[in-house]
Amino acid sequence: MRDMSDFLEESMIREKIKRRWPSEDDGYEENGENEDKLSDLPDDILLHVLSFLNTKHVVQTCVLSTRWKYLWKHIPTLTLHSSSFSTMKHFARFLSKILTLRDSSTTLHTLDLVHHGEIESRLLKNVLNYVSSHNTHLKELGINVRADTCLILSCVSSCRALTSLKLSMYPKSCYNFSETLFPNSLNLPDLTSLDLTNFVFCGGQNGCAAPFLAFNKLNSLVIHKCTVKHAKILRISSETLVNLSMHNNKFNIGIIELSTPNLHTFTFSGIPSQIIRGSGLSSVKLVSIDALMYSNDRIPPMVLLSWLLEFANLKSFIVSSTTLQVLSLFPNLLKVKHLSLRNLKSMEIKLHPHLLGLSDVLEEAMLKKAAAKSRKEATKLRKAFNAGLKPPFIPDGIVDFLLQNSPSAKVDITTSAF
Structure with missing residues (x-):
């Protein structure tokens, strides 16, 4: 009823x-x-x-x-998001009905399952069994749930025709801190797009993690909230990779090695703490960086500058105001003569609200610089900060520094979301 x-x-x-x-x-x-x-x-x-x-x-x-x-x-696409339903009970009932009543002879091309929370095991098994029964023609698969990750990865491995895979994996219980290892044995020969959240990449005996070697047609790679274990280097090697995005990862390594001769777009958000080396940055034409930093640390400013030095052929640069603030903390930055950004045509600066920790670090740096000139100037600046003054969104001189090799590049300043 x-x-x-x-x-x-x-x-x-x-x-x-x-x-x-x-x-x-x-x-x-x-x-x-x-x-x-x-x-x-x-x-x-x-x-x-x-x-x-x-x-x-x-x-x-x-x-x-x-x-x-x-x-x-007869719809070839199933987009199943629990947020479209008032209760999980209604979502579960709808999910069961759609899998039962959909015409089974119709090819399933795409399935996207999203539930931000724990999903009932029986319900998840029904979905995965349905996916497996249509795995011959399934091209696009997206799963974002808190559940038994082994069941999901077993299902994914059977979908050999996939061209696009998006997985956000979380343990079944929020109190279970077990990690989801990304399987190096995953064999998806036609995969062109891979989007991973909350995975662990494990290294081998050579101290290097290279989890994407099997994907010979990969065009787009997104890594979000992932980490690396038993390795000092994360290696991304692909002749076909064009777009690489890295967001809020927790890499406890020092080096990201790129062997991506056809990489066109590089997108990053989070705390920059890994040196990027290899052949992956010389081909990049579009870069988007939203850098964060919450305490006084010399590593992020140094890493950011090292990245910029690698962008020899960059044409478009999208950068947040916090990125410019972090970069400005590099000692004597404006005196550095860099050889990069010679082909830059446009730069977009997106203004972000001040970060509390970063704002404190910037104030400290500005006070130190003022004190080097005179104690009076430092005292005046400190009083201004105590009265509510904030460091500038765009540090003085930094735009000219970035454009020193491309002074005619167009600069836009926006307040839109990054």
């Missing part, structure tokens, strides 16, 4: 659709104003349009008319 909430929700949907979308029972005006041209399109076009929607909304189109009643059963 259906819950009253389900009945009310369906009634509301019907009313909204009647107001915005004429059904076949409404009749047509002679001038064609109410003509339902969308429903006249072939099934393959309608299914392509529906594939861009959340599956919950796709199913809701069944109330439009008899033309749409069963169309949703």
Whole structure:
């Protein structure tokens, strides 16, 4: 028996659709104003349009008319996000229904499962079994849950046709601090896009972790909140890699080695603490950096400067104000004559709110510089800070420093989100 909430929700949907979308029972005006041209399109076009929607909304189109009643059963894409449901109970019931009622003969091209929390084992197994039963043609798979990671990785390994894989893996219990090791044996020969969150990359006897060697067609790689164990070097080696993104990782290593001769875009957010070496940066044309720093540490400013020295052919630079603040802490930065950024065409600076720890470090550095000139100037500046003055978002002279080899590059300052 259906819950009253389900009945009310369906009634509301019907009313909204009647107001915005004429059904076949409404009749047509002679001038064609109410003509339902969308429903006249072939099934393959309608299914392509529906594939861009959340599956919950796709199913809701069944109330439009008899033309749409069963169309949703043939959708090649399943986008299953628990945030679209008021309770986990409603999400679980919908998930079970969709896997049961969807036409099993229809090829499943894409599945994206997202639930920010622990998911019931039985429900997850149902989804994974469904994925495995369609693994021959499955091209894109995304899973973001807190669950038994072994079950998920076992399922993924069976999907040999995948071209895109996005995994956010967390232990089943928030009190379980076990780690999810990224399997070096994962064999996905057609994979072009890989997005990983919360994985551990393990090194070998040579003290180097090289987890992506098996992916010979990899074009895009995103690493988020990952770490490295039993290694001093993380090696990313790929002839085909074009886009590399690294966000808030917890690498306890000193070196990232890139052997990526065709890398075009490099994106980074977090605390810069690893030297990047190899052939991976000379080909880069677009760089986006949002650097953080919460305490007085000489490593991040030094690392940032070393990165800039490697960008020989960079054309576009997107940088946060916090990145410029961290870089400005390098001793006597403005006196450094660097040989990079000679081909820079544009630089976008995104203003971010002040970070509490970084702001304190910047104040200390500014006071030290003022004290080197005169005690009076340092005292005056300290009083200003005590009265609420904050360090400038863009440190004095740093833009000119970055553009010293490309003075004609266009500079934009924005406040949009990074």
